[in-house]
């Protein structure tokens with residue numbers, strides 16, 4: 001088995017919120033570990049506020065993790081580049097933001113964004129280089145002279161991907177890259193990501209709350225709930241045989257176009273009840289999962305689709321590690337990220 005390109009170990013992120021008089025800590029990400037192999041798309045799915053963007057922002061070094069390791073090619077960059085990421089790290093790990101409108105400054109032509117990315121990372125911004133990167137993302141060379149408002153949302157997101165690609169990254173962190181796009185152009189961006197994986201061996205972390213697109217695009221899927229990873233593995237295995245009550249709840253919201261009546265509000269209500277009901281799901285009010293951490297174990301072997309889940313309900317009794325967790329705040333409130341500022345920070349804070 002080949003080494004993963006990037007490994008995350010025990011990643012934890014706390015935010016301080018509130019006023020000077022009522023400071024409190026919000027744990028947005030708690031002890032998360034996973035690998036991102038080259039040439040694979042890994043989807044990170046979960047509802048709003050579950051901590052997906054915080055993970056991406058920690059990996060892009062826009063946020064400083066509170067604890068954990070981020071190993072790029074086996075080297076813990078949080079130790080070796082403690083204060084801020086090196087230029088080499090930023091070149092290898094690029095981020096594409098959700099908002100294709102906010103991430104491109106309207107006063108500049110497209111050529112400016114790509115030239116700037118190339119120059120910042122030490123590549124000559126030749127006409128040939130610009131043409132190549134535009135062609136790769138399915139845009140024409142004449143669009144280099146356009147302003148962002150002259151392009152469609154889908155085209156703008158392709159420019160954002162082109163900007164990331166210009167520096168020849170090995171990992172792209174794509175945070176809801178299609179959620180602001182019209183359905184008709186979404187699939188084009190998803191297909192572009194797939195092509196980049198296949199042709200350039202790029203690793204991708206695809207963050208989404210759209211399970212349909214995760215199923216369409218991803219090789220591996222990880223499910224995030226309240227700051228923790230609860231289930232993961234082969235994308236089809238997770239989607240076809242979800243083991244965690246929360247994954248089943250998420251999937252129950254996705255209608256199957258080939259199956260009439262597949263969106264069943266009564267079934268969805270039952271699943272929600274299963275999560276909230278202390279006798280059926282320890283994530284509920286009896287708090288088993290907040291007192292003792294469920295260990296990862298494998299499910300679905302009997303159906304030939306093994307993947308992992310962290311759930312007391314699914315654990316054989318012998319598997320349950322009775323490790324007492326520190327009391328942690330659960331995520332609350334809304335994140336306020338400014339895409340334009342983030343883009344600028346991601347570009348310019350290279351050491």
Ligand SMILES: Nc1ncnc2c1ncn2[C@@H]1O[C@H](COP(=O)(O)OP(=O)(O)OP(=O)(O)O)[C@@H](O)[C@H]1O
Pocket residue numbers: 015016017026027028046047048049050051052053054055209331332333334335336
């Ligand atoms: N800068 C911040 N300051 C305080 N709390 C934050 C900050 N950024 C995120 N959070 C909190 O951390 C939690 C996780 O937020 P995050 O944006 O990572 O979730 P998400 O799963 O990406 O949601 P969405 O899909 O809505 O973007 C939320 O409760 C959020 O309010």
